[in-house]
Structures are given as structure tokens and as C-alpha cells.
Amino acid sequence: MKSRKIRVLIAKPGLDGHDRGAKVIARGLRDAGMEVVYLGLHLTPEHIVEAAIQEDVDIIGLSCLSGAHMALFPKTVRLFKEKSRRQVLFIGGGIIPDKDVPRLKEAGIDRVFGPGTPISKIVDFIKTSLEVKSDSGKN
Amino acid sequence: MKTTGREDKQMEEVAERKKEFRTTVDGTAVKRVYTTADLEEFEKDDSLPGDYPFTRHIMPSGYRGRLWTMRQYAGFATVEETNRRYKYLFEQGNTGFSVAFHLPTQMGYDSDHPMAVGEVGRCGVAIDSLQDMEELWEGIPLADVSTSMTINATAPIIMAMYIAAAEKQGTDRSQLAGTIQNDILKEYIARNTYIFAPEPSMRLVTDLCAYCAQEMPKWNSLSICGYHMRDAGATAIQEAAFTLADGIAYVQAMLDRGMDVDSFAPRFSFMMACNINLLEEVAKFRAMRRKWARIMKERFSARNPRSMMFRFHVQGDGSTLTKQQPLNNIVRVTIETLASVLAGCQSAHACSYDEALALPSEEAVQLSLRTQQIIAHESGVADTVDPLGGSYYVEWLTNHIEQEVQKYIELIDRMGGAVEAVKSGYIQKEIARSAYDYQLAVDSGEQIVVGVNKFTTAEESGLELFEIPEGGEKKQIERLKRMRLKRNNQKVRQVLGEVRRRAAGSENIMPAMVEAVKAYATAGEISDALRDVFGEYREPIILA
Numbered sequence: 164m165k166s167r168k169i170r171v172l173i174a175k176p177g178l179d180g181h182d183r184g185a186k187v188i189a190r191g192l193r194d195a196g197m198e199v200v201y202l203g204l205h206l207t208p209e210h211i212v213e214a215a216i217q218e219d220v221d222i223i224g225l226s227c228l229s230g231a232h233m234a235l236f237p238k239t240v241r242l243f244k245e246k247s248r249r250q251v252l253f254i255g256g257g258i259i260p261d262k263d264v265p266r267l268k269e270a271g272i273d274r275v276f277g278p279g280t281p282i283s284k285i286v287d288f289i290k291t292s293l294e295v296k297s298d299s300g301k302n
Numbered sequence: 303m304k305t306t307g308r309e310d311k312q313m314e315e316v317a318e319r320k321k322e323f324r325t326t327v328d329g330t331a332v333k334r335v336y337t338t339a340d341l342e343e344f345e346k347d348d349s350l351p352g353d354y355p356f357t358r359h360i361m362p363s364g365y366r367g368r369l370w371t372m373r374q375y376a377g378f379a380t381v382e383e384t385n386r387r388y389k390y391l392f393e394q395g396n397t398g399f400s401v402a403f404h405l406p407t408q409m410g411y412d413s414d415h416p417m418a419v420g421e422v423g424r425c426g427v428a429i430d431s432l433q434d435m436e437e438l439w440e441g442i443p444l445a446d447v448s449t450s451m452t453i454n455a456t457a458p459i460i461m462a463m464y465i466a467a468a469e470k471q472g473t474d475r476s477q478l479a480g481t482i483q484n485d486i487l488k489e490y491i492a493r494n495t496y497i498f499a500p501e502p503s504m505r506l507v508t509d510l511c512a513y514c515a516q517e518m519p520k521w522n523s524l525s526i527c528g529y530h531m532r533d534a535g536a537t538a539i540q541e542a543a544f545t546l547a548d549g550i551a552y553v554q555a556m557l558d559r560g561m562d563v564d565s566f567a568p569r570f571s572f573m574m575a576c577n578i579n580l581l582e583e584v585a586k587f588r589a590m591r592r593k594w595a596r597i598m599k600e601r602f603s604a605r606n607p608r609s610m611m612f613r614f615h616v617q618g619d620g621s622t623l624t625k626q627q628p629l630n631n632i633v634r635v636t637i638e639t640l641a642s643v644l645a646g647c648q649s650a651h652a653c654s655y656d657e658a659l660a661l662p663s664e665e666a667v668q669l670s671l672r673t674q675q676i677i678a679h680e681s682g683v684a685d686t687v688d689p690l691g692g693s694y695y696v697e698w699l700t701n702h703i704e705q706e707v708q709k710y711i712e713l714i715d716r717m718g719g720a721v722e723a724v725k726s727g728y729i730q731k732e733i734a735r736s737a738y739d740y741q742l743a744v745d746s747g748e749q750i751v752v753g754v755n756k757f758t759t760a761e762e763s764g765l766e767l768f769e770i771p772e773g774g775e776k777k778q779i780e781r782l783k784r785m786r787l788k789r790n791n792q793k794v795r796q797v798l799g800e801v802r803r804r805a806a807g808s809e810n811i812m813p814a815m816v817e818a819v820k821a822y823a824t825a826g827e828i829s830d831a832l833r834d835v836f837g838e839y840r841e842p843i844i845l846a
Contacts, residue, residue: 178405178421180494183534183621186734187741190845203843204494205409207417229405230661230770234420260660260767278625278658279754281745 169293170220174202174211176239179229184256184278188224191282192289208239216247222289225272228257237270244271252292254285325699327538327582328706336694344701347592351646351687355595357588357700359646360611364687365678370642371649372674373450373615374667375400380774380781381437384427388442390664394671398480400450400651401438402426403460408495410456410829413778422775425661426452430782431824435463436470445473449480450525450615450649455497457484458510459828462815481522481571481615484510487548490724490841492530492733497829500721502836506811508555513812515566523566524552525573525615531729532575533621535737538586539703541575543710544720544729546593550711551720553602563602567609571648575619578634580641584690585699587614587645593704616642618653627753628765631655636673643677644690650674656765663768727844734845782824789822797821798831805835 173189175182182204189201200218202211215223223243225236236255243251255267255275264275273292276285323332333340349355352362361367374391388399403426406418412430413422422428429435444467453460461482465475486503489496496503507524514523528536528545536544549570556566572590576583594612598604618638623631632655639652652670654662662670678684690696717723724730743749750756797818804814818828 178409178411178417178495179425180489180492181534182494183737186845187535187738190734190738191741193845201843201845203841205417229421230424231420258658258660262767279751281755282741283745 169197169222169289170200170218171197171222171224171289172200172202172211172215172218172220173224173226174206174214175204175226176206176208176211176235177227177229177231178205179227179231179257180204181228181257182226184228185224185226188226188256188282188285192286195282195286197286197289208235208242211239212242212246215243215251216249219249220251221293222252222254224254224256226256227259230258232257232259233263233266236267236272240271252289254288256280325582326577326579327586327699327703330702336698338694340694340698341701344705354599354607354610355592356611357592358688358691360591360613360648362687364646365643365684366687369678369684370647371398371448371615372671372678373398373400373649373651374671375402375450375452375617375651380423380778381427381429381434381440383771383774385438385440385442387664388438391667391671392442394668398448398450398649399442401452403451403453404428405495407460407825408453408456410459410497410826410833412824412826413775413782415826420775422778423770428774428778429460429463429825430778431785431822432463432466432819433781433785433822435460435467435819439467439471443473444468444471445477447479449478451480451482454483454486454489454493455495455503456825456829457482458506458811458815459819459825461510461514462812462819463825465816466820475518475521477520478518479520481525482510482514483525483527483573484523485525485527485548485552485573487551487720487724488527488530488545491544491548491729492534492536493527494841496839496841498832498836499839500725502805502832503839504551504555504721506832507552508559509811511552511556511566511569512559512561513810514569515561522569522571524570526552526570527573529573529575529617529619531733532577532619534733535621535740536733537736538577538579538582539706540710540732540736542586542590542593542703543707543714544733545572545574546590546597546707547711547714547720547723547729549594550597550601553598554719557602563598563604564606564609567598567602567604568606568611572612572614574614574616574647576616576638576642576645576647577619578622578637580637580644581690581693581696582699583638583641584645585696586703587616587642587647588688588691588696588700589703589707590614591646592700593707613648615649615651616645616647617651618642620653620657623653623655623658624751624754625658627759628655628659630753631658632669632673635670636677639673640677640681640683643683646688656767659765660767661770663766665766666768725842727842730842730844785822786824793821794818794823794827797823798827801828801831802835805832 193199351359405421511523526549528541532541591612595610598610654666800814
């Protein structure tokens, strides 16, 4: 399974238009050698899931700064799992109060990165997590 | 170079903590000290405050007459809650209102639309119909207040609702004072609450401006924004240049409709960000005042000095606030507000220290207002006009920024103006590049952010965060459904037909909007009528 680049989808579900973070992360992951599909703004969870399946991605990154994350992130995970059996890593970003993080984890968001996170930290997390996932896949 | 022992010793004494010092406006080197010699290459500007080109202030007396307006942006959940918050702010000495609308209202969806799920009452107040607007202002006489409304793609609808709500209170639209943002170009660039393509959107913007010019002499029909570009990562020079380029596009569009420049330009104002670099920000605003005055006089032949005045509202740049060690943000907000005042803003919103974590709590909002009041009444900076004018560095920076802004404007002119530069994605790309460069500088430690990449601590903040009351979404949807049953639906169909007819033609859309909202057609329904004619826009994907 070597030489296939890590494939990432970055998307903004809902109506929030703050896309600085999403774009910076998309560019940063691309510069770290990943293949990034930046899907853009104003998307429904359905649309994101469809694109993720079509693009055969390893990671789905969701960003929301409007406070609608509790409605949109878990729904995206749920729809994806209904439609695909692929092991995918879900990461979230935006203005996410700490108290929501455990609930998002329960709903299947593997990690939430808030404002001020260095890109390298996200890259490391992705690489480590995918190694773990592919190892456990072998057993 | 030959040196004496004494100079060597001096050099040693001043061993500097960085190899090079650079501005954040464009990375130009900052010299150790500035003198009159640094100003020689620029055209001399000895103007006084209140005199063209208004570099020092638009009014001769600055804040000695009247302080800036302390306008705190607020709005959340349903109209009852927001109404309560407004009354509270008013009692605390807030001298103007600023309405935050929830995203569905901004994007032309009713609260029961599938796209609105999870967003109802989140970033602002839910306004679906005139009924909501009436109740938002319940007990607050619109004749006596000034209101700023952050609304763009659906600005004509919300303006119509405000007019109709005032009328119900017995106040004619000609008496209303305030500002509607109505700046669609920056939505494509940064804020992203657009619905239609740039051309029909520009038509709606100018319809509203033309209507206000005729009917509402005290209303600011357009607030040209740099704030959101800065928040998205633009440098100070990019923020200034792209904002003025947008301003040029709007003025040109109004002239193209056959309007006289002095009939509308005095009612155009600006909304800008203030970042943390105090001297750079002061210089930016001084440069913008001078540049806008020159553009209006030289390019557009304005005769009324009011058309040439760069009047601006400032908000501290939200992107400078950190989630880590949130109390540090109190200091950042203070510096940013101080810079805004030293620069001569007409009104200011001080951010709250908890904004990188959640919507601000009441306590945090009060502290922001107190920050403004301390600067106004204790610091002394409001007692003389443009106190930093004459500082060699600030004057040099003012000139430098103006010069670089001019280069961008010329480039955008060659592209065919701001509308074209937006459609091609040029402006978005410039900003995305700056945002990425900044992130790299922070990640590498070259740009220090206290508490984030230096002087960090492991502790959690432990702040009491504001939480949106539960159940607002359900309540709002029920209200909306009840309202739809009560109104005359045949009349609604008729008024929406008129909106469609005007949208397809060239008559000003505003009278049809006012009739439509009076019949209780909702923001979503009216937006759909416009979608029928204009279609929807999807942005080009631009990463940098």
C-alpha cells in the first residue's frame, strides 16, 4: 500500500462562510505531501459524503465557526458510515467549545483542532492515526 | 567600512534582538529610527484635521466635540432574547445598535429550510418576516436610535422590513438613522454570504443605494468593508487596497445608473478591522482617509467634501484573539481599540476576550464596552486630534501604505475593476496567500503569538462561556409556521410576483420589497423569488 498519497477532503458544512482556517489547512496538508480535495462552502452533509466516497479519501476534515457543528458534524459521520465501509479519519475544526468535544468524539469525530493549532500537529496526527488504522487492518 | 573604537562599542551596546525588523503591512524593512529625511520622497501634506484630503481627521475638532460611537455588535437566538440584550446594552450606555442576523437570514433561507438546520439563532438573531422585525424593536423607538445592520445578500429585504417596522411605530423612513452593510463584493472575497452572481447582486446594491439617496437622507446605504478580508488573512495594505477598489466599483456602478456622485457618496461609509500592530494600523487609516478623498475628488469629480470623507467603523480583528490564555485577549482588544481611536474612527466595536471560544458572555461584552469607555474618558487620547500625526514613522508608514495601495488599485483597474478581480478569484487568492504565509510564520515561531507559540501554559481557561438557550430553533420554526397560517397568502403570491417582475426588469426593486414584507412574505420566499430570476452563484475554488 505504499506510494499512494494520503487523500484528504476538506469541506465546510452549513452556512458559515469563514473559510480562512479550512483553506490554510487544505494548503498546509497539500504542502505536506497529501492529496487534498477542497470542496468549498455551503455544503450539506449529504453532498460532503457523496464527494468523499467518490474521491475515495482517507480523511474528511470539517470546519465550522457558526456554532452549527453539533448538528452537522455527527450527521456527516453517520451518513458516511451508512454509505461506506471504508475506514476514514474524521477531523473537525472551528470555534468548538471544549464541552462539545467529548460529544463529537462519541459521534465519531476522531479529533477536533481549535484555533492556534500548528499545521504540523495536524499532519502528525493524521500520519500516526493512519498507521494505526492500517496496522489494525492487517490483523 | 572604517570604524573607530567608540562606534564599535556603540554597536555592541545596541546589539539587536532580531536580525531584521519588518512591517507586517508588506514585509518592508523597518528602520531603527525615522527622521524628516524619510518623508522627502513623498508629496508634502500639511493639511489640518477637517481639511482635504482629511489625512488627520474628517472633522476639525476630532473627538473634542463628540466621542466616537461605541457600537457593540450583538444578536442571537430569537427576537425576544435579542430584544432583551439590546435593552440591557442601551441601559449600559451603548449609544447605537448593531444587529447580527443569523446565517439563514443572511443567506435567504427561512428558519425551517433544510439548509438552516443547526444555524437558527446561532450567529445572530433569526428574522424570517416583518413580525420578527417588529418584535425585535419592541419598546425601542426607532425614531430615536441609530441602527447598524450587518446584512448583504438580503439587504434590500431587511431594509424593507426595518422601514415597515418603523412605519408601524409611526416613524416615517425619512426619519431613520443608521447603516446597512449592503456590501456584496467583500462577500465573494471573504465573508461568503452571497446568493446571486456578482452582476445581479451589484444591481440590488445600487437599487438600495439609489432608494436611500431619494427616500432616507439620514441612512447610510452602504458600508464598504475591509474587516472580513483582514479577518480572512489580508495584510493591512491588501485590506486597504481591496476595500477602496470595492468602493470605486460601487461609485462607478452608481454613476453608470446616471446618479450624481454627490447625491449618494456622502452616505457611503466603511467598516474596517484593527489589528494589533498599533502604529501600522494608525497609518493605515490615515492613508485610507487621504486616498479615498483623492479618489473621490480626482477620479469621480465629487464637489461636496462629505463625498470625500472616509468615515469608518472599526472592529478589532477577531483573528488576533486566541483560544489559549483567553484573558490575554483583553489586552489585545485594548490595544486594537486604542489604535482605532488614535486613528480617528467614527465608531468602534471592541471584541470580547472569549470570542475564540464561543459567542461572548454578557460579562465579557460589558468589559469590552468598559474598555472603550476607559480609553474615551481616562486615557486622554481623545483630547487632541490625530495625536500621532507628525511622528516620522507614522507619517512615513502613511505615505508608504498609500503608495502600495495605489499600486494594487492600478492593477485592479487594469483587470477591469473590482467586480472582475473578484470573479477571476485574484483578490481571494492574494488573501489566501497572505493567510497561509502568516500561518507559516506563526508555526515557525518567527511571528510570536503570546500563549500560542510562546509563553504557553498547560492550564485550561475555566471561563464561564455563554451558551445559546436551547429550543430556540424549534420555537422560531413554530412562530414562522403560525405566521404563515395567519397572513393573506393570496396577497403574498401577488407581492412576490411583483418582486419577480421588477427583478427581471430594471425598475428599482425597493418599493416592491417594502410591499412584499408588509404582506408578511418571508425573507426566504422573497429570496426564492429573486432566485427564480437571478439563479444562484457558486464560488470558484481558490486555495492560494
